Amino acid sequence: MPSASTKGSSRGTLFYAQSGGVTAVINATASAVIQTARSHRVRVLAGRNGILGALNEELIDTSRESAATIAALAHTPGGAFGSCRVKLKSLEADRPKYERMLEVFRAHDVRYFLYNGGNDSADTALKVSQLATEFDYPLTCIGVPKTVDNDLAVTDTCPGFGSAAKYTAVSIREAALDVAAMASTSTKVFVYEAMGRHAGWLAAAAGLAGRGPDQAPHLILFPERTFDEAAFFQQVKAVVERVGYCVVVASEGIQTADGRFVADAGGGKDSFGHTQLGGVASHLAARVKDALGYKVHWTLPDYLQRSARHLASETDLKQAKAVGKAAVEYALKGLNGTMPVIVRTSDAPYRWKIAPAPLSDIANHEKKMPAEFIRDDGYGITDAARRYLEPLIRGEAPPSYGRNGLPKYVELANVLVPARLPPWT
């Protein structure tokens, strides 16, 4: 029986949740989900803080937001409903949580579950779908791709990556001009730390900033290659001697031959017992300074790289919207257990389409950089990588700015629908 708030909605209720690290364009996906659902007269409830919203029965009534606000959401970074880092385990281990979710869905007549995240989220959506089948509860579960790490299987790329990639390439281009100007008497080595614990996609994107061995970035360190400090020092020295300065991009996930993360090398406790936070860039910069004596600078953009909506890629934005729209359409078609993925049909001109892929092919897989994307010497990208990456950062899609010089980002009211179940503990 539909509740008062679903009056006029003849197609049921859809639950949408954001998962894991947010991106510059995940809200564009949310915006497209809500717009598409509205056009089909489907009510959208959003999880407050992602899947926790389903467990805690904290369901945001998106119908309270105006069409203008939902449109503006497409230009706002962050995760408008809140996201979370909660990985559900197997059905056996976490059965009470899965059952609780279904209970909440049933209590609010949720017939469609859209989970916007990475491979963990695809796995969760798949398991919810399996349990719904077991309970004979009609629920269509759809994964919606998102991650700046670009490490999802099957899809050609992941919404969020293109914008972070554009941020990375532009930032390296700009910082390199700064370093070049100062190198005669100041900084000779600059180290940029890119996100990517397991896959070097963002570090690779930095490679788009220049061409040839003398243009920055001169050296890229990928987690797909073993980090050899002595060899790295040699490379840095050779670049500084040849070019006058050296711009290094290091993936946070690089490891030495013994399998240790370089980022952890600077961590631990200092002599006062105080925590020292790790970091690849600061560690490499210090080591280069010690070993080669160059003046060094380094940057850790951290969250700036994945929230820089002001520098979003138009390609990325379009794809973020397209997967949101397709996810609702797949849900209404009953394509249970699928994810709308991006299929590249041509490099030049760049062409792509959206197609459904089984969640089982995506869940818990991780896509690393293919070997043919990394230069033979291990310190740069190949032409094949450029052909793949370049269309993804193409086009600009700036937000509009206010008179105060800041982008016009919206914040939602995020009004919860009344709970119908006892609190969950």
Place this chain on the structure above:
Amino acid sequence: MPSASTKGSSRGTLFYAQSGGVTAVINATASAVIQTARSHRVRVLAGRNGILGALNEELIDTSRESAATIAALAHTPGGAFGSCRVKLKSLEADRPKYERMLEVFRAHDVRYFLYNGGNDSADTALKVSQLATEFDYPLTCIGVPKTVDNDLAVTDTCPGFGSAAKYTAVSIREAALDVAAMASTSTKVFVYEAMGRHAGWLAAAAGLAGRGPDQAPHLILFPERTFDEAAFFQQVKAVVERVGYCVVVASEGIQTADGRFVADAGGGKDSFGHTQLGGVASHLAARVKDALGYKVHWTLPDYLQRSARHLASETDLKQAKAVGKAAVEYALKGLNGTMPVIVRTSDAPYRWKIAPAPLSDIANHEKKMPAEFIRDDGYGITDAARRYLEPLIRGEAPPSYGRNGLPKYVELANVLVPARLPPWT
């Protein structure tokens, strides 16, 4: 007697050099200098790597660059001719250097010296002027303001600051949306390290990102105020408990009561004898983690904040061009020993003009944040600060982008004119 390369130039030769850390818009000043000089038929030689170019007689012939390239320079960050960190000492201590400079100027018929930098550069320009008078060499010396630190005396603001300020405010706004979305299960405290060794202008600019105590940035740490760790922890805890997360902006120059830079606390050597590089943000993040147990993230934007031409402030760009144009006009008028400064004539509507100020009032002075710009509790900015800062980040002036998704930044040929003197050692 004019040289071959000055044929058709009836107004003599101008030497222009960039000094110290570069900015997103110092090349816009250079562009305006060259355009204005060309319109007056004055030849411009630029110092390769700043004042070193004058010492080493490495003079870049800017007439080799097309009008289109000089126009595009206004949209290119970094320092197109190279800059340097070389501070000349007193006339007594560094007399051979000053004399060499005059020799080089004389050899190339340089009658105007434009030095684009901060208070050190103003001092150098002043000293060169004094020596020229002593030697009876007709030379008009003009300082041209530039610094992201905004710490020059007399001028209302410094070209370069507004764009770095806009970068700071926008980055904080974006990152805060990210942190807000994740705080329920992930990062609760985020620390951003802003440039500013002695003055907290850039940290203050972050304050434009939000309004009121619950909007990010929640806490700003200024070098103008003594850093008290215990009080800071209390503030962080209170914000996290009230808001759910806490965004901190820390100026790199904050000091404890005993006068030590907090940034140096994390530095030194680790137990292996390896250098540990300092940093305010990483240190504060580690201390907060230890003391309060929150999950922390931090960012060190470093050069990104001063080279982000893609996010330049339109106000800043206009002022960077205006001081370049005025500097040439002052030179031609013989306003020796002056600097074109920005005079604010109205806050709302924001109005400004350019006027000459004596270099002697600017050289070696440093403008800190006035006390009335810092909130009584020491952790935020006042309305007076907002009235001052807000116009400076107003307006957007993006570069044009290529099909490859990157800004179209130019690189100059930087062809040197033939040397006329023996090498200098």
